[in-house]
Amino acid sequence: MTDLSHIRNFSIIAHIDHGKSTLADRMIQLCGGLTDREMHEQVLDNMELERERGITIKAQTVRLVYTAKDGETYHLNLMDTPGHVDFSYEVSRSLAACEGALLVVDASQGVEAQTLANAYLAIDADLELVPVLNKIDLPAAEPERIRQQIEDVIGLDAADAVMMSAKTGLGVDEVLESIVTRMPPPEGEADSELQALLVDSWYDPYLGVVALVRVKHGQLKKGQKIRMMSTGIAYSVDRVGVFTPARTEIPELGPGEIGFITAQIKTVADCNVGDTITDDRKPAAEPLPGFKPSVPVVFSSLFPADTAEYEDLREALGRLHLNDASFEFEAESSAALGMGFRCGFLGLLHMEIIQQRLEREFDLEIIATAPSVVYHIALTDGEELVLHNPSDYPDVTRIESIDEPWIKASIMVPDEYLGSVLQLCTERRGEQVELTYVGGRAMAVYKLPLNEVVFDFYDRLKSISRGYASFDYELDGYREGNLVKVDILVNSEIVDALSMVVHREQAEGRGRHLCERLKDLVPRQLFKVALQAAIGGKVIARETVGAMRKDVTSKCYGGDITRKRKLLEKQKKGKKKMRQYGNVEIPQSAFIQALRMGDE
Amino acid sequence: MTENDRRMNDPGGDIALYVHWPFCLSLCPYCDFNSHVRETIDQGAWRDGLLRELEHYAARVPGRRLTSIFFGGGTPSLMPPETARAVIARARELFVPDPEIEITLEANPTSVEQSALVGFAEAGVNRLSLGVQALDDAALSALGRTHAVSEARAAIAAAADIFERFSFDLIYARPGQTPDAWMRELDGALALTRGHLSVYQLTIEAGTPFFLAQARGDLQLPDEADGATMFEQTQDALAAAGLPAYEISNHAVPGQESRHNLTYWHYRDYLGVGPGAHGRITLDGEIRATRQHRAPEVWLKRALEHGHATQDDAVLPYETLTAELIMMGLRLTEGIDAGEFTRRIGKRPGDVFAPSTIEALVDAGYLDWRDDGFAATPAGRQRLNAVVDALLNS
Numbered sequence: 003m004t005d006l007s008h009i010r011n012f013s014i015i016a017h018i019d020h021g022k023s024t025l026a027d028r029m030i031q032l033c034g035g036l037t038d039r040e041m042h043e044q045v046l047d048n049m050e051l052e053r054e055r056g057i058t059i060k061a062q063t064v065r066l067v068y069t070a071k072d073g074e075t076y077h078l079n080l081m082d083t084p085g086h087v088d089f090s091y092e093v094s095r096s097l098a099a100c101e102g103a104l105l106v107v108d109a110s111q112g113v114e115a116q117t118l119a120n121a122y123l124a125i126d127a128d129l130e131l132v133p134v135l136n137k138i139d140l141p142a143a144e145p146e147r148i149r150q151q152i153e154d155v156i157g158l159d160a161a162d163a164v165m166m167s168a169k170t171g172l173g174v175d176e177v178l179e180s181i182v183t184r185m186p187p188p189e190g191e192a193d194s195e196l197q198a199l200l201v202d203s204w205y206d207p208y209l210g211v212v213a214l215v216r217v218k219h220g221q222l223k224k225g226q227k228i229r230m231m232s233t234g235i236a237y238s239v240d241r242v243g244v245f246t247p248a249r250t251e252i253p254e255l256g257p258g259e260i261g262f263i264t265a266q267i268k269t270v271a272d273c274n275v276g277d278t279i280t281d282d283r284k285p286a287a288e289p290l291p292g293f294k295p296s297v298p299v300v301f302s303s304l305f306p307a308d309t310a311e312y313e314d315l316r317e318a319l320g321r322l323h324l325n326d327a328s329f330e331f332e333a334e335s336s337a338a339l340g341m342g343f344r345c346g347f348l349g350l351l352h353m354e355i356i357q358q359r360l361e362r363e364f365d366l367e368i369i370a371t372a373p374s375v376v377y378h379i380a381l382t383d384g385e386e387l388v389l390h391n392p393s394d395y396p397d398v399t400r401i402e403s404i405d406e407p408w409i410k411a412s413i414m415v416p417d418e419y420l421g422s423v424l425q426l427c428t429e430r431r432g433e434q435v436e437l438t439y440v441g442g443r444a445m446a447v448y449k450l451p452l453n454e455v456v457f458d459f460y461d462r463l464k465s466i467s468r469g470y471a472s473f474d475y476e477l478d479g480y481r482e483g484n485l486v487k488v489d490i491l492v493n494s495e496i497v498d499a500l501s502m503v504v505h506r507e508q509a510e511g512r513g514r515h516l517c518e519r520l521k522d523l524v525p526r527q528l529f530k531v532a533l534q535a536a537i538g539g540k541v542i543a544r545e546t547v548g549a550m551r552k553d554v555t556s557k558c559y560g561g562d563i564t565r566k567r568k569l570l571e572k573q574k575k576g577k578k579k580m581r582q583y584g585n586v587e588i589p590q591s592a593f594i595q596a597l598r599m600g601d602e
Numbered sequence: 603m604t605e606n607d608r609r610m611n612d613p614g615g616d617i618a619l620y621v622h623w624p625f626c627l628s629l630c631p632y633c634d635f636n637s638h639v640r641e642t643i644d645q646g647a648w649r650d651g652l653l654r655e656l657e658h659y660a661a662r663v664p665g666r667r668l669t670s671i672f673f674g675g676g677t678p679s680l681m682p683p684e685t686a687r688a689v690i691a692r693a694r695e696l697f698v699p700d701p702e703i704e705i706t707l708e709a710n711p712t713s714v715e716q717s718a719l720v721g722f723a724e725a726g727v728n729r730l731s732l733g734v735q736a737l738d739d740a741a742l743s744a745l746g747r748t749h750a751v752s753e754a755r756a757a758i759a760a761a762a763d764i765f766e767r768f769s770f771d772l773i774y775a776r777p778g779q780t781p782d783a784w785m786r787e788l789d790g791a792l793a794l795t796r797g798h799l800s801v802y803q804l805t806i807e808a809g810t811p812f813f814l815a816q817a818r819g820d821l822q823l824p825d826e827a828d829g830a831t832m833f834e835q836t837q838d839a840l841a842a843a844g845l846p847a848y849e850i851s852n853h854a855v856p857g858q859e860s861r862h863n864l865t866y867w868h869y870r871d872y873l874g875v876g877p878g879a880h881g882r883i884t885l886d887g888e889i890r891a892t893r894q895h896r897a898p899e900v901w902l903k904r905a906l907e908h909g910h911a912t913q914d915d916a917v918l919p920y921e922t923l924t925a926e927l928i929m930m931g932l933r934l935t936e937g938i939d940a941g942e943f944t945r946r947i948g949k950r951p952g953d954v955f956a957p958s959t960i961e962a963l964v965d966a967g968y969l970d971w972r973d974d975g976f977a978a979t980p981a982g983r984q985r986l987n988a989v990v991d992a993l994l995n996s
Binding site for chain 1: 674826874
C-alpha cells in the first residue's frame with residue numbers, strides 16, 4: 003500500500019494527433035515500465051482500430067514508478083481517456099478517478115473543439131489542469147500564440163505551461179515533475195469501510211471479466227468478499243493488480259490507488275460502471291456518487307450483405323457487446339434487406355467503429371441503414387412512443403406531436419472557412435448561441451437538431467473547411483419539431499430500409515435526392531420502374547427508370563441453345579438477391595448502394 | 603391417341619444435319635465458336651471420321667426425311683470439296699432426301715476459297731453463306747478478318763454466279779461505329795444481296811480476345827441507346843428493301859429463309875456431327891440433347907475408333923424443353939404455333955405461363971398472344987432475353 007502523499011492520479015486530455023499516446027509512451031519509457039525492446043509504439047492504444055485511427059476508445063490505465071527531483075519515489079497512475087465526443091461518458095468516469103489532468107495542446111494547431119469539451123469536463127470534476135504544449139520542436143510551432151489561446155478560450159492560466167516534444171522526448175521529465183509538484187495527492191482513509199469506484203470493465207479471454215477500480219477509502223485484498231452496492235451481489239476477489247503497463251499482481255490496493263480486480267464475475271453487464279464496490283462483511287453506509295448511464299442516441303440497422311451470415315453477425319455483435327455494453331442491438335427483419343439487427347450507439351464515431359470492427363475482426367460485410375435518432379412521439383390517446391426505427395412510425399392520424407433531440411455543438415474553425423460553416427449550420431436548422439474569435443480561429447456554438455447532424459453534417463463540415471474544422475457536441479434535450487416520415491416506394495411498394503424521419507421543409511428535397519440516386523442504381527429492365535418518395539399517401543417526388551431498350555442474343559443456332567439456356571438458368575440463380583416489386587426485380591445491391599451513398 | 607403416343611409419333615419424320623469443320627487459317631478476336639488453327643490436317647482421316655459419325659447417328663434415327671445439310675465451322679470452305687461430296691452422298695444414302703433439300707456451306711470471301719466454290723457446287727452444295735462481316739477495310743482489319751472489301755465483292759459476285767441461293771453476314775455495332783455510318787454501309791450491302799442477309803450485333807463473348815480488350819477498357823462498343831437505335835433502323839431499312847426480319851438477325855425475301863436454321867428455331871430434330879457439334883433428336887417420345895467432343899484430335903481418334911465421339915447424350919427434362927422451345931421459337935417473327943407447342947410440351951401455352959405475366963408482357967407491347975399461337979412483337983424481340991426470362995419465371 004502506497005502512502006497517499008506519494009500517489010498522483012492523472013489523465014491526459016488531448017485532441018486526436020496532438021500527441022497523447024506518444025507522451026504516454028515516453029513517460030512509460032522514462033519510468034522504466036518497459037524496456038526499449040518491449041516498447042512498441044503507443045502501448046496504450048491496444049486495439050488494432052485504436053492504433054490505426056490514433057484514437058482511444060476504451061479507458062486504459064498504467065502505474066508509473068517515478069523518482070522525482072526531491073529524491074522521493076512516487077506512483078503516478080495514468081488513466082487514459084478517449085478523445086472523442088461519443089465517449090465523453092467514458093471520459094468523465096476516467097476523470098472521476100483522478101485528481102489532475104495534463105491538457106496537451108499541439109503548439110502549432112492550438113485548441114480544438116474536443117480538447118475544449120474534455121477540458122471543461124475536467125474542470126467540472128475539480129481536477130487540477132496542467133497545460134502542456136507539445137510538438138515545440140516543429141518549425142510551425144507558435145507556443146506563445148497557443149499559450150494565449152489556452153487562456154482566452156479555456157480560461158486557464160497557461161503562464162507555467164510545460165513545453166515539450168513527445169516525439170524527441172524533450173521536456174518529458176518536466177511533465178513528470180509537474181505531475182508531482184502541481185497536482186494534489188488523493189485523499190482517503192485506509193481504516194474506513196471499503197469504497198471503490200468501478201471505473202471500467204472488460205472481458206479478457208484468459209482472466210474473464212476484469213474490473214478497473216479506484217479505491218477511495220479502505221482496502222481491496224485478494225480473497226476479500228466484496229459486494230456491488232447497486233445490485234447487492236457478492237463476489238470473492240481472486241486477483242488484485244496494476245498495469246505497469248504489464249499486468250502485475252499485488253497483494254492489495256489502498257486508498258487513492260488505481261488497479262484491477264477479478265472476482266469470477268460472469269459478464270461485463272454484471273459490472274455496472276460507476277457502481278461502488280464495498281466489503282460484504284463491513285459494508286459502507288453510502289455509495290460514492292456514480293455516473294449517469296450512457297444512452298444510445300444514434301440508431302442504425304445492420305444487415306449482413308450475405309444473408310447466410312446472419313448468425314455470424316449475431317455472434318459477432320454478442321462478442322463485441324461483451325466488451326462494450328454501451329451499444330444495443332436487437333433482431334430486426336426488413337423486407338428489402340432481410341434479417342438484421344437494429345443497433346443503438348453513443349454517437350456517429352461509435353457507430354462507425356462498431357461497423358468497422360465487425361468487418362475487420364469478424365470478416366463480415368455489413369449493410370448499414372442511414373443513421374437515425376430517437377424521437378419521442380406523443381400520441382392522440384395520450385400515450386408516448388419512443389421511436390428507434392422509422393419503420394415503426396405510427397399512422398399519422400395517431401400523432402399529436404413529435405419531439406426530436408437537439409445538441410449543443412462547438413465548432414472551431416479557421417476564419418476563412420467560417421462563412422461556409424455558418425451557412426451549413428443554418429441549413430441544418432441551427433441556432434447560433436455564441437460566436438467568438440481567437441487569433442485567426444473562430445469558435446461557433448450552435449444548437450442543432452441531432453437528426454440533421456447524423457445525416458452527413460460531419461463529412462460536410464470537414465469538406466467545406468478542408469479538414470480544418472473540429473467539432474464537438476453535447477446533448478441538449480428534446481424539442482418539438484415539424485417532422486414527417488418520408489417513404490420511398492418502388493412500383494408503389496414501400497422499401498422499409500429507406501424510410502426516414504425528416505423535417506417537413508427538407509422532406510421534398512431529401513425524397514427527391516434519394517429517388518434520383520436510386521434511378522441511377524436500379525438497372526433498367528423489361529418494365530418501367532416507378533420510384534416515388536411519399537409522405538403518408540402523398541407523393542412528393544417521382545422518378546421513372548425507363549424500360550431497357552435492348553437485350554437480345556444476336557446469334558442463336560443449333561449449337562448455341564445449350565449454352566444460352568444455361569446462361570438463363572445462371573441468371574435465375576443470381577436473382578436470389580433480388581427483391582420483387584410488382585413485375586420488376588430490384589437487386590439488393592441497389593438499396594445497399596443508395597444507403598452507402600447516403601454517407602456522402 | 604394419348605399425349606404420349608402423339609409425342610412418340612412426332613416429329614419423327616423430318617431431320618436436319620449439321621456438320622462441323624473446326625479449322626480456320628486464323629482466329630477472329632470476337633469468335634467463340636469451336637475453331638482451331640492447324641499446320642496440317644489429315645484430310646483422309648477427317649473425311650472418314652465425319653462419315654463414321656454420320657453413320658452412327660443415322661443408325662439411331664433410321665428412315666427420316668433429310669431436309670437440310672449445313673456445313674459450319676470453323677471455316678468449312680477450307681475443307682476439300684471431296685469431303686463435302688462424300689458426306690453429302692452418304693447422307694443421301696442413309697436418309698430419305700427431301701427433293702427440296704437445302705445444302706448450305708459457310709465460306710470466307712478470300713480468293714483461295716473462291717477458287718473451290720465450283721467444286722462445292724458440283725459436290726451438291728446449293729446455298730452459300732459468306733462471312734463478309736463488313737464493307738469497310740479498316741473495320742475488317744479490326745475484326746481480325748484476312749480479306750479485303752474488294753475480295754468480298756468478288757466472292758459475292760462468284761456466289762451469285764455459281765449458286766442458286768446465297769446469303770452473307772454482316773457485323774454491326776462495332777467499336778466506334780455510329781448509327782449513321784452503319785446505315786450507309788447497310789445501304790451498300792443491300793445492292794449486293796439476293797434474297798437473304800444475316801446482320802449480327804457484335805457481341806463480346808467470354809474468353810475471346812475482344813472480351814479481354816473490353817475488360818482492359820481498350821474496346822469501346824456503342825452504348826445501349828446507340829445499339830438499340832441501330833437495331834431498330836436495321837429492321838426498318840431491311841423491311842423497306844423487301845427483306846423483312848424472319849428472325850432476330852436474319853432477313854429474307856419471303857420464301858428465301860434458311861430452311862436449315864428454321865429447323866433450330868422451330869426446335870425440330872437435327873443431328874450434329876463433327877467436333878463440338880450439338881444435336882436434338884426425338885427417340886421413343888423423348889427429346890435427347892447430344893454433344894460431340896470439342897477437341898479436334900480427341901474427336902477424330904474416337905470417331906475413327908468407336909464410330910462416334912459423343913460426349914453428352916441425355917434426355918431433356920420438361921422444364922428444359924419448355925425453356926429451349928420458347929427461347930428459340932420467339933426469335934422468329936412468326937412466333938410459336940399453339941398446336942405445335944401443345945404437341946411438344948404436352949400442355950397448352952396458357953397453362954404453362956402465368957396469366958399475370960402474359961398480361962404484363964402484352965400490355966407493355968412485348969408479346970402478341972393469340973388463340974393459335976404467340977409471338978414476340980418487334981419491341982419484344984429487341985428485348986427477347988428479358989421476355990423469355992419473364993415467361994420462364996412466371
